[in-house]
Amino acid sequence: MYGTLTNITKDTDADLASSTNVNNGMYGEVVQSEIGNAGDAENNNMIVMIDRVRNPEDDDYSDYNVVFVKYFTNPNYKFYCYNGSTRSEVSSLNYTDTKNLHGAFVGKYGVKKLDKSYSWMEQQIMRIVG
Numbered sequence: 001m002y003g004t005l006t007n008i009t010k011d012t013d014a015d016l017a018s019s020t021n022v023n024n025g026m027y028g029e030v031v032q033s034e035i036g037n038a039g040d041a042e043n044n045n046m047i048v049m050i051d052r053v054r055n056p057e058d059d060d061y062s063d064y065n066v067v068f069v070k071y072f073t074n075p076n077y078k079f080y081c082y083n084g085s086t087r088s089e090v091s092s093l094n095y096t097d098t099k100n101l102h103g104a105f106v107g108k109y110g111v112k113k114l115d116k117s118y119s120w121m122e123q124q125i126m127r128i129v130g
Contacts, residue, residue, distance in 0.1 A: 005072040005106060009045035013094040016049060028095065033070075046070050047095050050114070068110040069095060079105045 009030065016028040028049025047069040071093040073079055079090040081103035090105045098107075 001074055001077065001106075004076060005074055007043040007045060007070055008073050008090065008092045008105075009043070009047060009069070009071045010092050010094040010097075011045055013047065013096050015096040016047065016094065030094070033068075049095065064114045065111050066114055070108045071098075072106040072108070074106065079103065081105065 012030055013028065019028065028047060028051075030045050030047055032044045033046040047067075049067050049069075051065055051067045052063070053065070071090075073090060080087050081090050081097075081101040083101060087103075090103070093105060093107075098105075
Protein backbone atom coordinates (compact mmCIF):
# COMPACT_ATOMS: atom_id res chain seq x y z
CA MET A 1 0.00 0.00 0.00
CA TYR A 2 2.71 2.50 0.91
CA GLY A 3 4.93 1.85 -2.11
CA THR A 4 2.61 3.55 -4.62
CA LEU A 5 1.28 6.50 -2.65
CA THR A 6 0.65 9.83 -4.40
CA ASN A 7 0.75 13.03 -2.36
CA ILE A 8 -2.62 14.85 -2.57
CA THR A 9 -1.85 17.63 -0.06
CA LYS A 10 -3.30 20.87 -1.44
CA ASP A 11 -1.01 23.75 -2.44
CA THR A 12 -2.67 26.18 -0.01
CA ASP A 13 -4.90 26.26 3.05
CA ALA A 14 -6.28 29.78 3.54
CA ASP A 15 -8.21 28.87 6.73
CA LEU A 16 -5.10 27.43 8.35
CA ALA A 17 -2.91 30.34 7.26
CA SER A 18 -5.31 32.85 8.86
CA SER A 19 -6.12 30.83 12.00
CA THR A 20 -5.67 32.61 15.33
CA ASN A 21 -6.78 29.62 17.42
CA VAL A 22 -4.00 27.18 18.26
CA ASN A 23 -6.57 24.44 18.97
CA ASN A 24 -7.49 24.54 15.24
CA GLY A 25 -3.94 24.81 13.93
CA MET A 26 -2.06 28.10 14.11
CA TYR A 27 0.83 29.70 12.28
CA GLY A 28 0.35 27.00 9.70
CA GLU A 29 1.20 26.91 6.05
CA VAL A 30 1.78 24.54 3.18
CA VAL A 31 5.47 24.18 2.35
CA GLN A 32 7.38 22.29 -0.33
CA SER A 33 9.24 19.33 1.16
CA GLU A 34 11.24 16.52 -0.40
CA ILE A 35 10.79 14.40 2.72
CA GLY A 36 9.21 11.02 2.00
CA ASN A 37 8.83 8.77 -1.02
CA ALA A 38 10.86 9.85 -4.07
CA GLY A 39 7.70 9.24 -6.14
CA ASP A 40 6.29 12.44 -4.63
CA ALA A 41 8.61 14.57 -6.78
CA GLU A 42 5.73 16.23 -8.66
CA ASN A 43 3.92 17.18 -5.45
CA ASN A 44 6.00 17.72 -2.34
CA ASN A 45 3.36 19.73 -0.44
CA MET A 46 3.46 19.34 3.33
CA ILE A 47 1.50 21.22 6.00
CA VAL A 48 3.46 22.57 8.97
CA MET A 49 1.63 24.12 11.94
CA ILE A 50 1.49 24.64 15.67
CA ASP A 51 -1.35 22.69 17.26
CA ARG A 52 -2.61 21.17 20.50
CA VAL A 53 -4.65 18.10 21.35
CA ARG A 54 -7.45 18.05 23.93
CA ASN A 55 -6.67 15.87 26.96
CA PRO A 56 -10.00 14.41 28.14
CA GLU A 57 -8.57 13.32 31.51
CA ASP A 58 -7.78 16.90 32.51
CA ASP A 59 -10.60 18.45 30.43
CA ASP A 60 -7.93 20.77 29.05
CA TYR A 61 -5.55 21.05 26.14
CA SER A 62 -2.13 19.44 26.23
CA ASP A 63 1.24 20.95 25.40
CA TYR A 64 1.97 22.75 22.16
CA ASN A 65 3.24 20.68 19.27
CA VAL A 66 4.66 21.36 15.86
CA VAL A 67 2.80 19.12 13.40
CA PHE A 68 3.85 18.02 9.90
CA VAL A 69 1.16 16.48 7.66
CA LYS A 70 1.00 14.95 4.17
CA TYR A 71 -2.12 13.36 2.65
CA PHE A 72 -1.95 10.55 0.08
CA THR A 73 -3.98 8.40 -2.27
CA ASN A 74 -3.08 5.07 -3.88
CA PRO A 75 -4.10 3.88 -7.36
CA ASN A 76 -4.81 0.40 -5.98
CA TYR A 77 -7.41 1.65 -3.46
CA LYS A 78 -10.38 4.01 -3.55
CA PHE A 79 -10.75 6.38 -0.63
CA TYR A 80 -14.05 8.13 0.06
CA CYS A 81 -15.02 11.00 2.28
CA TYR A 82 -18.51 11.78 3.52
CA ASN A 83 -19.97 15.20 4.14
CA GLY A 84 -23.47 14.58 5.48
CA SER A 85 -25.13 12.22 3.00
CA THR A 86 -22.77 13.14 0.13
CA ARG A 87 -19.98 10.73 -0.78
CA SER A 88 -17.04 11.74 -2.96
CA GLU A 89 -13.70 10.25 -3.88
CA VAL A 90 -10.72 11.89 -2.17
CA SER A 91 -8.61 13.77 -4.71
CA SER A 92 -6.98 16.47 -2.56
CA LEU A 93 -6.97 17.37 1.12
CA ASN A 94 -5.68 19.92 3.56
CA TYR A 95 -5.88 20.17 7.33
CA THR A 96 -9.03 22.31 7.17
CA ASP A 97 -10.85 19.70 5.05
CA THR A 98 -10.17 16.85 7.44
CA LYS A 99 -12.01 18.53 10.32
CA ASN A 100 -15.30 18.39 8.38
CA LEU A 101 -15.11 14.94 6.79
CA HIS A 102 -15.74 11.34 7.68
CA GLY A 103 -14.28 8.52 5.61
CA ALA A 104 -10.85 7.21 4.73
CA PHE A 105 -7.58 8.62 3.45
CA VAL A 106 -3.91 7.99 4.08
CA GLY A 107 -2.00 10.57 6.08
CA LYS A 108 1.55 10.74 7.35
CA TYR A 109 1.93 12.83 10.47
CA GLY A 110 4.96 13.90 12.41
CA VAL A 111 4.40 15.52 15.81
CA LYS A 112 7.10 17.09 17.95
CA LYS A 113 6.37 18.52 21.41
CA LEU A 114 7.60 22.08 21.76
CA ASP A 115 9.70 22.64 24.85
CA LYS A 116 9.09 26.37 25.03
CA SER A 117 5.90 28.09 26.19
CA TYR A 118 3.37 29.51 23.76
CA SER A 119 4.08 33.10 24.85
CA TRP A 120 7.79 32.56 24.12
CA MET A 121 6.98 31.15 20.67
CA GLU A 122 4.57 33.97 19.90
CA GLN A 123 7.25 36.54 20.84
CA GLN A 124 9.78 34.83 18.54
CA ILE A 125 7.34 34.65 15.65
CA MET A 126 6.30 38.28 16.05
CA ARG A 127 9.97 39.28 16.18
CA ILE A 128 10.63 37.47 12.89
CA VAL A 129 7.43 38.62 11.16
CA GLY A 130 8.01 42.12 12.45
